[in-house]
Amino acid sequence: MTGSLTTQAPHAVPTGHEHGWLVESAHRTSDGIVQYVRCAVCGARRVDVAAIPIPVPAAASRVVG
Numbered sequence: 555m556t557g558s559l560t561t562q563a564p565h566a567v568p569t570g571h572e573h574g575w576l577v578e579s580a581h582r583t584s585d586g587i588v589q590y591v592r593c594a595v596c597g598a599r600r601v602d603v604a605a606i607p608i609p610v611p612a613a614a615s616r617v618v619g
C-alpha cells in the first residue's frame with residue numbers, strides 16, 4: 555500500500571471565475587424578494603433583491619367603442 559494522499563488546499567479557488575450563485579434563502583419583504591446567495595465555487599456571499607413580479611393586467615370589462 556502506497557498510501558499517497560493528495561493534499562489540496564481547502565480554499566483553492568480558481569481566480570477570475572464567474573460566480574455561480576445558489577440561493578440559500580429568500581424572504582419576501584416590502585421592497586421585493588430578498589435572496590441570500592452563495593457562490594458554489596468560492597463560497598462568496600451576496601444579497602440580491604428582486605422586485606415582486608407584477609402580473610400582466612387582465613381586462614375587467616369589455617372593450618368599449
Ligand SMILES: [Zn+2]
Binds near residue numbers: 593595596598
Ligand atoms: Zn465565486
